[in-house]
Amino acid sequence: MIRTAVIMAAGMGTRFGTMTEERPKGFIEAGGKAMVVRSIETLISCGIERIIIGTGYLREAYEELAKQYPQIECCFSPRYAETNSMYTLYNCREMIGDEDFLLLESDLVFERRAITALMTCEHPDVMLITPVTKFQDQYYVESNDQGVLTNCSVNKDELNYKGELVGIHKLSGAFYKKMCADYAQKVDELPKLGYEYQLLYMSQHISPVFVLCEEGLKWYEIDDIDDLKFAEEHIIQYL
Template sequence: MKALILVAGHGSRLKSVAGETPKSLIEINGKALLDRQIETMTALGVKRICLATGFRHEVFASRYGERVDFRYNPFYRDCNNIVSFLFARDWMTGDDLLVCYGDLIYDPELLAAAIQSPADIGLVVDRSRVEEGHALVSLKDAAVAAVGPSVPAESADARFVGITKLSAAAVSHLMPATEAALRAGKLRDYYLAGIQILMEQGHRVEPIDVSGLRWSEIDLPADLAAARALWGSHREK
């Protein structure tokens, strides 16, 4: 098992509280979000980690050096993470894979659920949080039917947590599907556009439900304040 962590974004909506600090390096209880993810992955047996970088690549390179691999997206200001994902296409093949957003903090059990899932393609979801303005998931016959920010809240069953588990075979299918999405002009889409194409082609995508476990995604100053309240030092496990 290896893991690609997407950290290329500028995080402009957090600039008022983070300044020029990449949002994956924002600290909660004195530890950066990305440090937590890497530590959790390593503790759970993930053997190799790659950072898909863009904004302030040099900060990541200096901080993590030879501990991880890097794939740099020079177009990060003009695209979404679908492009960063494809810049790492050569690195992702040959093993089961986790794809994770870099602005997450979560209970270790949440990542363990993804790693232990037998799904070829599994999306980590929280059925207790259907929140408009985020990537949402609709389900049909116990499988994912649609995923992305365009899924209406009224027809959604869960929120996408920001972690995908892929078997090695699924990775080989996802690459051409994601490239097709990019050729179709989806430059500002998430890499989930490739997964949506796979579903349309008949591939089954399983939900990995982590309802009840703690997790936070840090996009806005309000998210950061809520996360610091949820993960205050007296609340850490």
């Protein structure tokens, strides 16, 4: 069983405008509860005992949350304004150590099945996808006949996509170490790299990432007010 999860929560959430002036994006409420709190409670209910949160913008909110949940450990990234999610994940490497872990973003709402499906998947390194359901900002994912990640893009015309990225993954400690070793060679050149593109590079050149498609999974990534409205109208009731 995987006992560790890592939540990416360093971003500034600028697409929410004034809603994130005094709180990080993960603390925006969807259906009356902060998104990140929903995720934390779901993770704990699935047996996760350690939750590492990669913080940056308004880190204090997560440090206060850690006082309520003993499972939480915060890893601050002082370069959050000039970097992206791969740097935040890389910055957590000493805290993660050799652990296998679940990786997710702070701005998601999702069914518990998203976690249990990854935990029970036989493959050690897995990207969760679903058939395309979002009305905007889709991130399309392609895999080969063996189910291995081969391409991804925000432009569906660039690939033979099998679904869209959810933003929840399972990574082995061995894979993560290789991932960090490779990124260490290009961190100065690519400080704004998203972790999903590093996962793609790894799968194409170093170690395969399996793509798991969960049909009918209820989830949403909430990046702006329109996303929030859609999620509250169509998703929250099923969680």
